[in-house]
Amino acid sequence: MFGLSRKPHDATAVPAAAAVPQRIHLEVVPPSQHAELLQRWMSLAEMQQRVIQALVAEVAQTSSFVETEADALSGSFQRLAISAQQQTARVDSLTSLANGIEVEGKSVPIERITALLEGTLGDVVEKILHLSKDSMSMVYALDELNANVQRVEKCMEQLNSINSTTNMLALNARIEAERAGAAGAAFRIVANEVRELSKATQNLAATMKGELKAVTDGIANGHATLRRVATIDMSDNILAKERLEVLMKALVDRGSALETIVADAVKESEMISADVDGMVTGIQFQDRTRQRLEHVVDALHVIDQALEEIKGSTAASLPGLAAAAPDIEWVKKLLERFTLGETRARFVAHLLDGGRPADLPEDIPGNNAPSSSGSAELF
């Protein structure tokens, strides 16, 4: 009726343009048909008003939906921004952990720990070395002492031999004194004294031998003790030092690797923070969108008002005109263009049933089930 005769999915055409009535040549239309033309104009105005009102409601709902979702997204992004900043700070704190360890509240670099351990081990090795040298000096001194004692023992043997000879001489002197009778009395006394002297010397030699044995045993014990000190096995120290060097190198390498990774992570975290901050700013688009949509709604209200006024003035000028009735076919062709079930349902309710769009379901994701209320069943 209003010229909506093109195909539903013709993208090059728009409903408003399609709704423009066919060119009417008033000079060839007889005056009897003027009322019919006006009737068609009035019907079109009525439908345009309904469409405008439905569009206003649709725009308002969409604006509200966009604003709600944008607010939710903005909140999420702000929380994400805070998390990203905290993450950056945490990752940054890893840098000091990668370089060293905490000792009494101070960060000690791994290189310093390595130097400290190496220094301590080197000090221990140096002391062992000095101990070995001093022990060997003592061993040589004891060897010398032992040689002296052995020489003394040989002297003691010679002393015993001399003493044995002396004793034998005393015994012979005593025999000769007895053989001499009274003349040998004095000689007997001397022989006895020599024999007593020899016995005393023998006893002293025995005592000295015992003492020398104690000295020899003492030297042997000291020798054994020094041997244990001088032969301390440093293999474990060598291996410990080598293991320590390998471990420390591994620790330093790990520290360097961690430092590189952490530096990259810090850089990436900062980039994420910057991106998220940009998103928080970018998500503010809903303010501009709302303002634009308010302008659209305002313009539609002005058109609606103008249509209402021209309808009113026309009806007042021509009281004989019939009341405007909805053009079902036109509405049907218009609604065929809508792919969203809820949108179609709201338009049906508004254009045909006169329902209020605010009472009908909104276009929300996942809620595209077609409505089955009222005239929607017609479509």
Added chain:
Amino acid sequence: MKVEFDDNGARVYISGEFTFTDHIAFKAIADRVFEGQGWPIVIDLSKLEFIDSAGLGMLLIVRDEASKAKRSLVLRGPHGQVKRMFAVTKFDTLFTVEA
């Protein structure tokens, strides 16, 4: 431990293992080395396979004696365990050590 002399006793070759049990033999070597005068003392260790801390101590005593006698002392050709012992004890800071 096996010992050989060269250059009138100024050069000593020690092979095998140099441990505490060699201290008497080493004393004799040292006495012979210090009998001469003026020549630098070279102890060749290229065939020495093992040395313990007592052996290191004996080398240090020879070093002191060489210093007293104003004789230079060179340790030559340490390898393997001997070289590692020299490294851990920083012997190269106490002696002239040649490869």
